[in-house]
Structures are given as C-alpha cells and as structure tokens.
Amino acid sequence: MTDAIASPSALASNRRKIKVPSLWTVLKWIAAISVAVVALFPLWWMFSVVFAEAGVPVAVNPRLYPTSFTDGFAKIWEVFEETGYLRAYYVSIMYTILTIAGVLLISSMAAFEFALFDFPGKNALFAVVMLSLMVPLAVTLIPTYLLVAQLGWVNTMQGLVVPGLASAFGLFMMTQFMQSIPKETLEAGRLEGANHFQLYWYIALPLSKNALITLAILTFMKTWGNFIWPLVVSNTREVYTVSQVINQFNSPFSHTTVDVVMTANFLAAIPPILFFVFFQRWIIEGVQMSGSKG
Amino acid sequence: MSDLQIKDAVKSYGNVDVLHNINLDIESGEFVVLVGPSGCGKSTLLRMISGLEDISGGEMFIDGELVNDVDAAKRGIAMVFQSYALFPHMTVAENMGFSLKLAKAHKSEINEKVRRAAEILQLEKLLERKPSQLSGGQKQRVAIGRAIVRNPKVFLFDEPLSNLDAELRIEMRAELIQLHKQLKTTMIYVTHDQVEAMTLADKMVVLEGGQVQQVGKPLELYDDPSNMFVAGFVGTPRMNFLPAEVVDVSNTTSTLRFAAENGAPEVVLPMTDGKLAIGSKVSVGIRPDHLHFSPAQSGDLAIPIDVAFVEELGDLTYVYVDTKAGTRLSSQKKDGRHNHGTTGYAVADTTSMFIFDADGHRVRA
Ligand SMILES: Nc1ncnc2c1ncn2[C@@H]1O[C@H](COP(=O)(O)OP(=O)(O)OP(=O)(O)O)[C@@H](O)[C@H]1O
Ligand SMILES: [Mg+2]
Numbered sequence: 001m002t003d004a005i006a007s008p009s010a011l012a013s014n015r016r017k018i019k020v021p022s023l024w025t026v027l028k029w030i031a032a033i034s035v036a037v038v039a040l041f042p043l044w045w046m047f048s049v050v051f052a053e054a055g056v057p058v059a060v061n062p063r064l065y066p067t068s069f070t071d072g073f074a075k076i077w078e079v080f081e082e083t084g085y086l087r088a089y090y091v092s093i094m095y096t097i098l099t100i101a102g103v104l105l106i107s108s109m110a111a112f113e114f115a116l117f118d119f120p121g122k123n124a125l126f127a128v129v130m131l132s133l134m135v136p137l138a139v140t141l142i143p144t145y146l147l148v149a150q151l152g153w154v155n156t157m158q159g160l161v162v163p164g165l166a167s168a169f170g171l172f173m174m175t176q177f178m179q180s181i182p183k184e185t186l187e188a189g190r191l192e193g194a195n196h197f198q199l200y201w202y203i204a205l206p207l208s209k210n211a212l213i214t215l216a217i218l219t220f221m222k223t224w225g226n227f228i229w230p231l232v233v234s235n236t237r238e239v240y241t242v243s244q245v246i247n248q249f250n251s252p253f254s255h256t257t258v259d260v261v262m263t264a265n266f267l268a269a270i271p272p273i274l275f276f277v278f279f280q281r282w283i284i285e286g287v288q289m290s291g292s293k294g
Numbered sequence: 295m296s297d298l299q300i301k302d303a304v305k306s307y308g309n310v311d312v313l314h315n316i317n318l319d320i321e322s323g324e325f326v327v328l329v330g331p332s333g334c335g336k337s338t339l340l341r342m343i344s345g346l347e348d349i350s351g352g353e354m355f356i357d358g359e360l361v362n363d364v365d366a367a368k369r370g371i372a373m374v375f376q377s378y379a380l381f382p383h384m385t386v387a388e389n390m391g392f393s394l395k396l397a398k399a400h401k402s403e404i405n406e407k408v409r410r411a412a413e414i415l416q417l418e419k420l421l422e423r424k425p426s427q428l429s430g431g432q433k434q435r436v437a438i439g440r441a442i443v444r445n446p447k448v449f450l451f452d453e454p455l456s457n458l459d460a461e462l463r464i465e466m467r468a469e470l471i472q473l474h475k476q477l478k479t480t481m482i483y484v485t486h487d488q489v490e491a492m493t494l495a496d497k498m499v500v501l502e503g504g505q506v507q508q509v510g511k512p513l514e515l516y517d518d519p520s521n522m523f524v525a526g527f528v529g530t531p532r533m534n535f536l537p538a539e540v541v542d543v544s545n546t547t548s549t550l551r552f553a554a555e556n557g558a559p560e561v562v563l564p565m566t567d568g569k570l571a572i573g574s575k576v577s578v579g580i581r582p583d584h585l586h587f588s589p590a591q592s593g594d595l596a597i598p599i600d601v602a603f604v605e606e607l608g609d610l611t612y613v614y615v616d617t618k619a620g621t622r623l624s625s626q627k628k629d630g631r632h633n634h635g636t637t638g639y640a641v642a643d644t645t646s647m648f649i650f651d652a653d654g655h656r657v658r659a
Contacts, residue, residue, distance in 0.1 A: 030456040110557035187346050192444070193367045202392070206383045 049262045075263040092242040098161045103155045103219045107170030115178035133168045159233045177211035242268045267272045296357045296447035297322040304351035313504045327483045329491040330501035336484040372441035374449040378433045379424040387421040393444045411442040433461045449481040522654035533579045534623045539568045557619035561595040577650045584646035587613045588589040589634045593641035601636045
C-alpha cells in the first residue's frame with residue numbers, strides 16, 4: 001500500500017533527474033546556433049559556388065550544395081594558372097610571418113626595457129609612442145610611402161614588411177604584461193650570472209609567452225587582411241599579396257564570372273581558416289586577455 | 295669561503311640618506327645576522343653587498359678585492375629572497391641549474407651538482423615540478439638549492455623564513471644551522487625577528503635608523519648592550535626602562551631617584567666618579583627576569599605597583615605591573631605560580647641594572 005503511494009512521486013523525481021532545460025538555456029542555444037549559422041553560411045555558400053557546375057549562373061539557379069567537384073578544381077586550377085596566385089600566397093605568407101616575427105621581437109625587446117628598467121626620458125618616450133596610436137593611418141600613409149620610396153624599397157619585401165614592424169599597440173600590450181613580472185625574479189636572474197640579454201631571453205621572454213601568442217594572433221589578423229599598404233607599396237606582380245590579386249578580380253571591367261571571383265576569394269580565405277582551426281584555443285585565450293588587459 | 299669588509303658605506307636615494315657610515319668586518323665562514331626594525335635599511339645593505347644596489351659612498355671588499363664597481367652578476371654572491379624569486383617557467387631542476395647553464399657548464403656536470411644540492415635539501419623527488427606546484431617551505435628549499443649549486447663566495451638571505459608558518463620556521467632555522475655547518479660558507483642573513491637572530495648568528499649586527507648600533511655575539515649584545523636601542527631590541531619580553539634623576543654623587547656611588555613614582559624611591563648604584571652628574575636625567579633598564587614581583591618591600595630597589603595582568607605559561611609566569619606613575623613593567627618568574635594578590639612591589643638588585651644617559655648611550659659603572 002505504501003508502495004502504491006510512493007511510486008508516483010518516485011517517478012516524478014526520476015523524471016526531474018533527466019533535467020528539462022530551462023527556457024534560458026534554450027534561448028542561449030538558439031542564439032549561439034543562429035550566430036554560428038550566420039557566420040558559417042557565407043563560407044558554405046562560397047564553397048558551394050566554387051564547386052558548382054561551370055556555366056550555370058548561380059544567380060539564376062542558386063543551390064545550397066556543391067554540384068561538381070571537377071568543375072571546382074578546374075576553377076581553382078584556372079585561378080592558379082592565370083593570376084600568379086601561388087606567388088601571391090608566397091608573398092602574403094612571407095609578409096605575415098616576417099611581420100609577426102619582427103613585431104614580436106621588437107615589441108618584446110622594447111617592452112622589456114620600458115616595463116622593467118629605468119632610463120632617462122622613459123615616460124616621455126612611452127607617451128610619444130602611445131600618442132602615435134591615436135594618429136590615423138590616412139595621416140601616416142603618404143609620409144611612410146615617401147620614406148620607403150627614398151630608401152628604394154618600393155616593390156620589395158622589406159618595403160612591405162619593415163614599416164609595420166614598430167607596433168605601438170604591440171609595445172603597449174607587451175609592456176603592460178611585462179610589468180607584472182616581479183623585479184625580484186630578474187634580480188635573482190642577474191645574481192645567477194645572467195647578462196642583460198640573457199635576462200630578456202631566458203626570463204622575460206618565456207614568462208611573456210601568453211602575451212606573445214596573443215600579439216602574434218592579432219598581428220596575423222591585421223597583416224593577412226591588410227590591403228592599403230600593399231596596394232600602395234607593391235605595384236608589380238612579383239610582390240602582389242593575396243588581397244591585391246583578389247582586387248584584380250573585382251575590377252569593374254574584368255570579364256571573369258562570379259564563380260571564378262568566388263574561387264579567388266575562397267583560396268584567400270583558406271589560410272586564415274586553417275590558422276583559426278589550429279590556434280583556436282590560444283585565440284580564445286588571447287582575445288580574453290587582450291580584452292581584459294585593455 | 296670569503297671574507298667581506300665594508301668601510302664607511304653610505305647609501306642615499308636622491309638626498310635621503312638611508313644608510314650612514316656602515317663599517318662591518320665579516321670573517322670567512324661566519325654566519326652574520328643583520329637585525330633591526332622595519333625600514334632600518336637591512337635589505338638595502340644586503341642589496342648593496344649583492345651588487346643589486348650601487349654604493350653611494352665608501353668601499354666594499356670581498357677577499358680583499360674592491361668590488362664597488364663589480365657587476366652583481368660577477369660578484370659570486372648568491373641571494374635568497376623573501377619572495378623566493380624562483381623562475382616560474384622552469385622546473386625545480388632548471389631553476390637550480392640555471393647559473394651553471396649560463397656559465398655553459400656541461401649537462402652532466404649540471405645534473406650532478408643539482409642532484410647533490412637536491413640531496414642536501416631533500417628535494418630529489420621534486421626536481422621535475424614547477425615552482426607553482428610546491429609548498430612555501432619547498433620553494434624556500436629550492437631557492438636555497440639554487441644558491442648552493444653555484445658554490446658562491448657569500449650567501450645572502452633576506453628574511454627567508456618570514457613567509458612560513460611558525461613551526462616550519464623553527465624547522466628551517468635548524469636546517470639552516472646544519473647547512474652552514476656543512477658548507478662553511480660565509481652567510482649574511484637579514485631578519486627583524488630577534489629570536490631568529492639570536493639562534494642563528496655567530497655575529498649579530500643591530501641596525502637602526504641606517505646606522506650600525508652594535509656588533510657582537512648574540513649573548514654579548516644581550517648581556518652588555520651599548521645603548522638603549524640594543525638593550526630594548528634584544529631579548530623578549532623587552533627590557534623595562536624607568537626614567538630617573540641623579541640626585542647625589544660620591545666617589546664610588548651615584549644615587550638615582552625615581553621622582554614620579556610614589557614615595558620617590560631611590561637607589562644607590564656603584565658608579566665611578568664623574569660618569570654621572572647631579573641633576574642629569576637617566577634611564578634605568580632592568581630585564582624582566584631580573585625584576586620580581588614581591589608582596590613586601592625588599593632588594594635594592596622596590597617600586598610600589600599594581601598588578602595589571604598575569605600570563606601563566608606553566609613553566610614561566612609573566613607578571614605585568616603598572617607603577618604609580620603609569621609605567622607598564624614586565625617581570626618574569628621561573629618557578630611557582632602567581633598567587634600574591636594585586637598590589638605589592640617590583641624589586642630589583644643594582645647588579646642587574648643598566649644605566650643609559652639622556653641620549654640613550656650606556657653608562658657603565
Ligand atoms: N628605491 C628607494 N627609494 C627611496 N627610498 C628607499 C628605496 N628603497 C628603500 N628606501 C628606503 O630605505 C629605507 C630602508 O629600506 P629597507 O628596505 O632597507 O628596510 P628594511 O630594513 O629591509 O625593512 P623591512 O624589515 O621592512 O624589510 C626605508 O626607509 C625605505 O623607505
Ligand atoms: Mg627588507
């Protein structure tokens with residue numbers, strides 16, 4: 001008899017364990033999925049346009065799935081053949097790698113001095129660098145170009161890379177980070193016999209790993225997609241970056257069809273996508289950190 | 295093993311003098327403890343020795359060689375910081391072997407030396423851990439190990455135990471004494487804990503206001519302090535000080551009156567003529583173990599008092615009393631318990647009194 005009374009409530013409590021998601025959770029999931037769809041759809045659209053049967057205008061007959069892989073690869077091959085895209089890949093990748101390496105090296109070395117040592121005029125110098133953060137690109141573009149031109153660096157890799165190496169933002173971020181390294185840690189290093197460079201190399205640099213990764217990611221994003229500076233400084237095919245090659249496709253008098261333009265864009269999107277897939281964890285950490293560190 | 299001389303060393307930040315005319319002679323293999331209240335310049339002096347701070351004036355010699363301008367990295371001095379200052383990105387073994395790696399020592403030599411230091415400090419099982427995975431005491435050991443591995447000329451310690459709990463502190467203290475016996479390296483140790491100083495030091499240096507107050511064996515400082523600061527700083531509970539005035543002087547004695555006290559008690563001290571002048575103000579210092587609570591008047595000096603409170607620790611009893619003039623005195627009883635009521639006399643013999651002049655200098659009989 002007691003069983004008969006107890007069982008319905010036991011059932012009820014059992015059912016509660018399966019945990020019906022609250023309205024809030026459902027809404028959160030809906031929001032997250034919507035954002036994901038919005039973010040992924042263009043990529044998918046691009047993909048299906050590239051791998052669509054050639055000659056069937058997408059605008060007339062839109063499809064949401066790839067219809068011909070052979071035609072897609074043919075288009076990719078066409079783009080590679082006709083535009084020096086491989087060369088542009090090489091230029092863009094070198095441009096990005098060299099810029100990242102240079103920005104990390106220069107920012108961290110400068111930040112090491114600014115954050116951990118005193119020297120005359122330190123605050124004034126730092127203020128000047130920070131002020132430069134407020135100067136818009138439009139103001140510096142022409143003087144920088146003239147300087148690079150004077151150096152004879154137009155249409156060279158160094159012309160592309162060097163002006164971007166002194167990153168005020170990088171210095172600011174690394175300085176903020178290195179200020180949190182206790183002075184005593186460096187003093188201990190010094191007593192252990194480390195010279196100035198060894199303090200930087202063996203102590204400050206490894207301790208700033210997270211900040212360096214963040215800065216590398218931010219620099220990647222900025223450099224890979226950079227358009228204006230390459231446009232100004234590299235005017236020959238030899239030093240075109242990916243974004244410039246794409247720009248050629250967009251020119252109003254080009255006779256290529258939409259799906260070929262889309263192929264060029266698709267190829268340009270692949271490296272950043274790979275980058276994000278591989279470095280996802282650090283990117284999230286990095287964005288969180290740069291967010292909280294200002 | 296190295297000796298160290300400091301001659302007239304001065305340190306100033308801008309126009310603020312933090313250390314004045316420091317003179318110190320440290321012999322090879324000595325365990326020297328610098329003590330003093332917070333802000334007296336202990337760390338500054340230690341950092342000057344290490345080379346992390348430069349010397350504003352005066353000279354410093356290690357093994358007879360002038361080191362004023364020798365860089366910290368080249369002095370052959372190891373320092374253990376209060377915060378340990380371990381390298382957080384390196385394992386214990388890497389921390390300890392860092393200096394050897396910088397010196398381009400061979401891998402096998404580094405491993406061997408690290409292993410030996412780890413053995414001395416019982417760190418063998420922790421060698422692969424990162425500092426964040428260690429307890430405070432273990433970090434402390436690693437910091438010491440990092441210093442040992444280098445076989446430095448001089449070891450410096452800046453309050454190395456102050457972040458540890460009381461029990462561990464006592465344990466580490468014993469280990470440090472053991473370590474010093476084993477290595478026989480010159481060690482300079484900073485603390486503001488005078489018990490730590492008394493137990494560790496071969497030679498104790500009391501610093502105050504950027505000046506060396508007295509240097510000597512711990513018991514010398516306890517038995518024969520040369521000024522009021524040292525007398526008050528060394529020994530717990532603190533020495534009692536009572537203000538008094540010289541009222542009479544003869545060839546062999548001086549008479550002091552405790553004017554503000556009830557009945558203005560007087561005491562006649564053996565004192566060479568000319569050391570004290572009639573009318574001069576002095577302070578009389580009496581250690582708690584020489585000041586006794588007595589229900590009745592007795593001894594050379596008896597000051598009427600009220601008992602303020604009593605701390606009974608079993609083997610020891612501290613009786614805190616207030617004189618009629620309001621001075622709080624502490625007295626210590628070795629035997630028995632306190633069961634003598636709430637008023638009586640604080641009594642002491644002249645043999646256990648220290649006399650200090652108005653400037654705090656000791657006046658010896
Ligand atoms: N960089 C500096 N600039 C100016 N004054 C300083 C500087 N460093 C220390 N001082 C001053 O020097 C004095 C001695 O400091 P120090 O750190 O040597 O004291 P300490 O005896 O080690 O004290 P504690 O026991 O609190 O560690 C203090 O009054 C301090 O304010
Ligand atoms: Mg200190």
